[in-house]
Amino acid sequence: MAEHTRGIFNIPHLLRPIHYYIVSLTLILIIGSVQISAQSLSAAADLNKDGDMSPLMDTDDNIINAHGAGVLFHNGTYYLFGEIKKGNTWLVPDQVWECYRVPAGGVSCYSSKDLKTWKNEGVALATYPNSPVRELDTGRVLERPKVIYNSKTQKFVMWLHTDDKWYGDSKCGVAVSDSATGPYRFVGSVKPNGQMARDMTLFKDDDGRAYLIYASEKNATMHVCLLSDDYLAPTTRYKRILKNDNREAPAMFKSNGKYFLITSGCTGWSPNAARYAVGRHPLGPWLRYGNPCKGPGAGTTFQAQSTFVLPLDNKKDEFLFMADRWDKLDLESSTYLWIPFTMNKGQFFIRR
Numbered sequence: 001m002a003e004h005t006r007g008i009f010n011i012p013h014l015l016r017p018i019h020y021y022i023v024s025l026t027l028i029l030i031i032g033s034v035q036i037s038a039q040s041l042s043a044a045a046d047l048n049k050d051g052d053m054s055p056l057m058d059t060d061d062n063i064i065n066a067h068g069a070g071v072l073f074h075n076g077t078y079y080l081f082g083e084i085k086k087g088n089t090w091l092v093p094d095q096v097w098e099c100y101r102v103p104a105g106g107v108s109c110y111s112s113k114d115l116k117t118w119k120n121e122g123v124a125l126a127t128y129p130n131s132p133v134r135e136l137d138t139g140r141v142l143e144r145p146k147v148i149y150n151s152k153t154q155k156f157v158m159w160l161h162t163d164d165k166w167y168g169d170s171k172c173g174v175a176v177s178d179s180a181t182g183p184y185r186f187v188g189s190v191k192p193n194g195q196m197a198r199d200m201t202l203f204k205d206d207d208g209r210a211y212l213i214y215a216s217e218k219n220a221t222m223h224v225c226l227l228s229d230d231y232l233a234p235t236t237r238y239k240r241i242l243k244n245d246n247r248e249a250p251a252m253f254k255s256n257g258k259y260f261l262i263t264s265g266c267t268g269w270s271p272n273a274a275r276y277a278v279g280r281h282p283l284g285p286w287l288r289y290g291n292p293c294k295g296p297g298a299g300t301t302f303q304a305q306s307t308f309v310l311p312l313d314n315k316k317d318e319f320l321f322m323a324d325r326w327d328k329l330d331l332e333s334s335t336y337l338w339i340p341f342t343m344n345k346g347q348f349f350i351r352r
């Protein structure tokens, strides 16, 4: 019996080194993943306590010029793209609304590993001064650039709002590049399915399909349009959503199989209350909800307007709400508000 008992205990004894190995490996993996999670969480949480990113500097100690921005996360690097607003702000005459303008300096690109240290990668999409015949003339409107990667074509695709100074053209432009930072080659502009398109964003789903989301019908109704497989053109598959809600500044993200769309109201450059909607699919149906912002300042989105929601790497339920704090009398001096938030059982709040 004693022999037998010893025999039983001998077997695990022989396996003990393997056990140690397995336990140690498991501990290393657990500690490692906690560290990775902690890193990305702190990257977001440390950005700034109240989300005010003013001033947001690059590694050359220059103020980051990336308005109406979007972020592409590709191969471990975050790429920030935004409107370069440079020069004097002026008011387009004979307009009954806040039609303030600044020269369209093109699209900037900055890269970062941690969302805190940003390297200026130069002008991703260039504009041309005094070239009224060109779509990318500095006198026109180029807003809200967003970039996604197409793994089939291995191209980086940028969409942005292109317009005349009165916002009469109401088109979306598309540009393409072999590298994330560019330079991007302008392909052309389009009114998707003949429809007006102003404030816009892109959303790339897990299945590789991509959607263009834009304020249409004179900003009354938002449209969501499936892009072609190469992301370079709209398809005929589109849906009208948030009908007659007069929303703009769309920012779409996905969590636990559901789609979320944050928008602003239409009050020119002045801030207003955000709202959000939840969909089962980008093409709908969408259910409208209220203001995701809570606490003091929520009624004006904390003096800001949505532009993008970034899912944080390694953190399934952590996101970064990105918004613009417009200075309508000096648009170049506009700043940014970046607030991390957590999705909790399908609910989220944005608070400072």
Ligand code: DGJ
Binding pocket: 068, 098, 099, 100, 143, 144, 199, 248, 249, 267, 268, 269, 305
């Ligand atoms: C609000 C939009 O969201 C901005 O992108 C810009 O188009 C201004 N309106 C113009 O007033």
